[in-house]
Amino acid sequence: MTETAPSPDTAPAARRFAFLVHPRAQVATDMARIWRPLGLIPDSAWGWGLRNLPVPPITLANVHRADTDAGPAGSVIVVPVGARQMLAENRRWVVGRIEAAIDRAEALGAEIVGLGALTAPASGAGRMLRERPGIAMTTGNAFTAYLTVEAIRRLLPAARGGHIAIIGATGSVGTCVVRLLADEPIGTDLTLIARNERRLDILAAEFAERGTGVSVRATTSMDAVRDADLVVVLTSATDAVLRSEHLRPGAIVLDDTQPRNTDPALMTERPDVLVVDGGVAAVPGIRIRGDIGLPRGLAYACLCETMLMAFSGNAADAVDAVGQASVDHALRMRDAARRFAHLGFTLADPLSFGRPTHWPDAVAVEQAA
Incomplete structure (x- = not known):
């Protein structure tokens, strides 16, 4: 209708x-x-x-x-x-x-x-x-959290393996995103990353109790991002927290921050990585x-x-x-x-560092990897 x-x-x-x-x-x-x-x-x-x-x-x-x-x-x-x-x-x-x-x-x-x-x-x-x-x-x-989940749905079919990592998971947007994902699970694995270990553990336990079938883990280490197919950035910082060394080959990044918390150097250092501007x-x-x-x-x-x-x-x-x-x-x-x-x-149709781009497809991601 x-x-x-x-x-x-x-x-x-x-x-x-x-x-x-x-x-x-x-x-x-x-x-x-x-x-x-x-x-x-x-x-x-x-x-x-x-x-x-x-x-x-x-x-x-x-x-x-x-x-x-x-x-x-x-x-x-x-x-x-x-x-x-x-x-x-x-x-x-x-x-x-x-x-x-x-x-x-x-x-x-x-x-x-x-x-x-x-x-x-x-x-x-x-x-x-x-x-x-x-x-x-x-x-x-x-509404930012809602649109973030919509973008995850659009990006995940192209993300090999279905492993999502959320940086800033215990923040206001991050917590809401995790709870929305608990209601309608996406992917096979979920890694929650933040600085407050206690809040992380509580949020991960809350997600696990929903019996979604999605494997969830919580960590304060950015090293965990290297295993992820799709990295969602939901931090509140003034500078980049995500850099090229954090990402696996062919990874997709959804940066939902203002000011942005991904390094513009990714465009030249990691042409295999797609960064999508979130929250638009x-x-x-x-x-x-x-x-x-x-x-x-x-x-x-x-x-x-x-x-x-x-x-x-x-x-x-x-x-x-x-x-x-x-x-x-x-x-x-x-x-x-x-x-x-x-x-x-x-x-919105996707932007990458403010420039129009395209939603990825599974074939392109497999070739990049």
Whole structure:
């Protein structure tokens, strides 16, 4: 059955949203998206300036729906904190900058606020932020987890042997991905990798108790990645954690991080390895007027979750989604995406380091191996 747009007479009223982003590892490159001359300022100067000058939050883009002429549905707002500062600077200072961006969102009339990139881990998955009556917040991690599982389904038939390794398995997205996989198993082997051994063991035991038939192991060592056919990267770091020496011949990598945690050197060092950019949705019915670093018609899954919570208008979809991403919320966002399928919200055609690529096939993978 073909999904249709909700009738204007029966659909709940949409809410306005705001989505928070920040400059990534190359600060000047991202600031140039706001105003090109800003890209001429060295990163070292940006580091000092963002820390010591009263740089306000900046609107990077406005978001419009193709199915309505009601004006902007929401905005993308830049938190003036670099990626390394997000995780290394005084936490109170960082949270204060995030709060200032939410103040701007509130002034713009936002009722749903999404915490993009490292604003979520830097604020304790949103739990360190003050409550604001009339505003619901989300990390966007639930829909990200759902789209990650969809990408795994698309990639796994090409992955010889069906061994999946998840790096960052105990994080918000990682835990939700593992629990979604426990409900609908994929592959024959699953390796969970993270730094917290206790949380790893609990998550692995939870998965094993489901009796999925998938062999599961937990480890804190990156060496375990070398056995995997498909490596899923779900970490929160400012630099690459996955490099060429970690990967077996013909491996496939799904990097679902912003800023990305795979080394661009993989493109030249390991031509046998395919790296697919994860967490990207096709949204042909959404017009983003501004440069968010993706081709037109695409959006990050965390931004999509923010939009879906706003567009839905349903009270159940517009509650705070901070802290650990839940399977229940991921499924609510899946259902919301289906209701708004006329705007998109489906898994995008694959990109690799921002460039179009193709879904692999089993023959090509076998030849690479």
